[in-house]
Amino acid sequence: MGKNKKPKSSNESPTKSSLSPTTDDEHRAPTITLRQWLAQDRRAYLWVGGCILTGLLFGFLIGTGWLEFSSEVKPWRQELANRLRSTTSFRLLSFETDAWEEVQYRIGYWVARMQRDMEVELYASNPAHPRVFAVLREAIVREPGGFVHPDLGFLVPAPCGAARGIGMVRNGWHECQKGCLPGRAEEKERVKNERWLYKENNVTYPLPTEPKFKQEEILIRVPLNYQMTRTKALEVLLPLIPAEVQVKAGMSELDDAIILVLFLAHERGVGRYSRWMPYIASLPPEPSCGYSRNLRPYMLDALAVLREELGVPTEGWSEELSRATAYAETIVEALTKDYGPYIQTPSDKSVADNIAWALCQVASRATAGSEKHGTLRLIPMVDQINHDESAAGFIELTGRERIENGHFIDATEDDSGTFVVRSFRHGRRKALKVGQELLANYNVPHYSPLDWFVSLGFVPPEKQTPWEMIEPVLPRIKKVRPRYDESHPAEVEMVQENVPSVTQELHTEL
Incomplete structure (x- = not known):
């Protein structure tokens, strides 16, 4: 067989010949103009066009009645004519007034719908949009015992210097405070x-x-039923976790903060079907906790401002932020591994990113409460009020408040666990004018400036002074108990604070 095989020439190269441009040109179809292309099959195109024109002509003549083969009108032709006359195109061509009004209505409807869709897209990506506040107010007031004063709204930017705050957008409450009957x-x-x-x-x-x-002394009143608590979280999450996972990583044994993290992440994934969606829509897409990796450049700039402009000794803070970031990522990784497959997640987010977002939200805005209803909770709208040391704190009703005993309200047992906010400055009522901000004291005197910066992403003015860090620590948690003074019943109020979820107890559990 080797004898019959034709030997290759030394100048033959299959690879070269297959890739040669001259070879491609030889096999490529010749280019022709459009006129030449039409001339090749002119008769065929003329025949098809003639058939189409003939069919249209006969159809028009028969449909309009010009070509009559019988004096009797067929039922199908009458039905066809009625359908044609009822179309919008026929009515427009015949200049019917109703048809033009209908077209104008449809155009106006579609324009309004496009504007609405644009607004929805705008405030869906902007948690400070006035409509977001309106929807959240409606969600609160629909709950039994819920109340949000109609003069309240978002102030962007906030007078205190924050990116957003809650304050007066109208003057009705101020006028009533000045002119209505006394209310103490x-x-x-x-x-x-x-x-x-x-x-x-x-x-x-x-x-x-x-x-x-x-006169209303209470500006915001959020009932227990619309608060995100440990009890509600377990009611929703436990049925989602398989029994074998519960044995290995029991959710009931987790810290309140981590339960809220999983609950918030799950409700965010549920989307518009969640009853807390108005609250979730008002939360910032990038939380303000100091250990966020996405905010790291801005946090470093803030450290420079605190050090150079305000004289706050921030040496070693960047290392503490790095430690807190690594610790938070460890928590997110553990939660994602144990519970990530069983909770809902937004379609455009990963499970880890969703849990990290919820962790930062809980760390920067969770509020302490009584043990009866949960020592740590997320209080819609209340947690969006900015801090001021001279303002009053958040108040949790016990249900035993009576005006005759010196309280500001007559409460019932159903009011137990409700959070209320009043406008107080320096221990006296503050009648807010339009543009003035509603403020509250977070009441965490044990927090150092570093604790404030890591947990909430800012340092309040009263903490912008030289201080000494006793030991390098992550944000601390302090369980605050109610202060009861039997001699002054009006002081039976819960001291509230914003508490970070990064705790030593959680570190032990994980």
């Missing part, structure tokens, strides 16, 4: 026991013994 506890008690008089048209009338007060 002793004033209300005096009104009950005296008959006040008022004049109208120079005629004096007695007031009823129990007048209806128009």
Whole structure:
């Protein structure tokens, strides 16, 4: 066989010949112009075009009645004519007024829908949009006992210097505070026991013994039913976790902070079907905790400003932020491994990113409460109020408050666990004008400036002074108990604080 095989020539190269441009040109179809292409099959195209024109002509003549083969109108032709006359195109060509009004309505409808979709996309990506606040207010007031004063809204930027705050967007409450009936506890008690008089048209009338007060001391009231608590989290999450996973990594044994992290991450994944979606939509897409990797450049710039402009000794803070970041990533990795496959996650986010987002939210805005309803909770709208040392703290009702005992409200057992916010500055009521901000004292005196910066992403003015770090630590948690003073019932209030979720207890569990 080797004898019959034709030997290759030394100048033959299959690879070269297959890739040669001259060979491609030889096998390529010749290029022709459009006129030449049409001329090749002109008769065929003329025949097809003639058939189309003939069919259209006969169809038009028969449909309009010009070509009659019988004096009797067929039912199908009558039905076809009725359908043609009912179309929008026929009505427009015949210049019917109703048809043009219908077209204008449809155009207006689609334009309005496009504008609405653009607005939805805008405020869906902007948690400070006024409509986001309106939806969140509606979600709170629909709950039994929920209340948000209608004059409240988002202030962007906030007067305190934050990117966003809650304050007055109208002046109705301020005018009522100045001109309505008095509202302090002793004033209300005096009104009950005296008959006040008022004049109208120079005629004096007695007031009823129990007048209806128009003045609201409470600006925000979030009932327990709309708070994100450990109890509600376990009710939702436990059915999602298989029994074998519960044996290996029991969710019921986790810290309140981690339970809230998983709960918030899951409800975010549920999306619009979550009853907390109005609250989740108001949360920033990039939380302000100091150990966020995405915010690291801005945090380093803030450290430079604190050191150079305000004189705060920030030596070693960047290392502490790195430690906190590594610790938080360890927590996220553990939660993703144990519970990530069983909780809902947004389609555009990974499980780890979603849990990391929830961890930072809980670390920067979770609020301490009574042990009866959960020592750590997420309180919608309340956690968006900015801090001021001279303001009053958040108040959790016990359900035993009575005006006759010196409290500012008559509460019932159903009010137990409700968080309320009043406008107080330096221990006195503050009648807020339009543009003024509602502030609250986070009440965490044990926090060092580093704790503030790592947990909440900022250092308040009262902490911007030289200080000494006793030991390098991650953000601490302190379980605050109610302060009860039997001699002053009006002081039976829960001291609230924003608490980070990165705790020593959690470190031991993980």
